[in-house]
Amino acid sequence: MAIAHADEYFWIVPRGHRAPGRARALLRERLRVWRVDPDTADAAELVVSELVTNALRHSGAPQGRGIGVRLARRKGGVRVEVSDAGAVVDLAPQVTTECDERGRGLAIVAALAERWGCLPRPHGIGKAVWAEVGPSSQEGSASW
Template identity: 50%
Template sequence: MGEPYEVSFRLTRRRSSVPRARAVLRATLGSWGVGHDVAEAGELILSELVTNALRVRVPGDRHVGVRIVRSPVDEMLRLEVSDAGTGRPGVRAPRDDEPGGRGLLLVEAVSERWGVEARPGGIGKTVWAELKAPDIRPVPDGTEVGAIAVRPGQDVRVWGAWRTVLGVRGEAGVAGRPDVMLALDDGSELRIPVDEPVAVREGRDVGRDGGPR
C-alpha cells in the first residue's frame, strides 16, 4: 500500500501567485505520473481557489496556504487552499452579463467533490477539492522533479553527492526569471531556475526550525 504524499507552500497576496501555484502543481503532478487530463483539471481548480483566496479581505498581509496531496491507495488527488478570511464561499448562479462569479461553479463541475473547513488551530478557512487520479504513483527513489517542487526534508543530488534540503525560498533570477534557493545540510545554498529538473529522493523529516526531528 502506498502512503499519502504531499507538497505544501505559501503564496503572497499578489496576482503573480496564481501562475506560481499552477507551476508548482504542474511540476508536482509530473513527478507523480499524473495524466494530462487530471493535471489540466487540477490546474483549473487550483487557479480558481487561489484567485478566490486572494480576493478575500484578511487582517494584515496574511499569506495564502496551498496543500497538494496524493493518495495512491484511494486514487485521489486533493487540492487545498487556505486563507485567513471569514465567511464561507458558496456556489453562485451569476447572470449572463456578469463578468465573474463562476469560479466555484467550475470547481464543482470539474472535481469529484469539494468543501470548506475551518482551519484547525488558526483563523480563517480551507477550501478543498478532490479529483480521481487513477494513474497516480509513488515518487521513486532518485526521481527528477522541477526545482520548484523540491521541499524541506528531501535529499537532492548536488555535485555527485546527496544533500538534505533544510529550507526552500524563492529569489529573483536573471532578467526577472524566478529561481529557487535551497539551503543544504552542509551549510551551503544552491540557486536553481524554478523549471530546471533536480534529482530528489525522500530524506529525513525536517522540523519548522530547519533542524531534523
C-alpha cells in the same frame, strides 16, 4: 516556502496578482513529478487557480498574509486545498448570466471536482477550501 512528503506537498504563495500563476506552476511541477494523468492534472490546475483567485478576492486577509496550498495524492487522484485567513463561510456557486465577468469560480470547481467544501484551519485563523479531482476522489474521503 515548500514542505514535501511522498504523497503530500505544501507551500505558501505571497498575496498578489501573481499568486494564481505561481500556484499553477508549482502544482504542475509537482503533478509532473508524481506522474498524475494529464486530465487530472489539467482539472487540478484549474481548481487551484480558481481557489487561489477566490482567496485573493474574498478572504479579507491583510496584504502581508500568504495563501497556503496543499496537495495530496492517492491512486492518480489529487486533493487540492487552498487556505487563507478569511472566515469560514457557507460556499455555494453563484448564479451568473452570460454577461457577468466574475462569479464562476466555484461553479468551475464544482464541475471539475467529485467532492469539494470548506473547513476551518486546524491550528489558526481562517479556512481551507478543498476539492478532490481524479480517480481516487470517487473512493470516498476516508483515504484523504
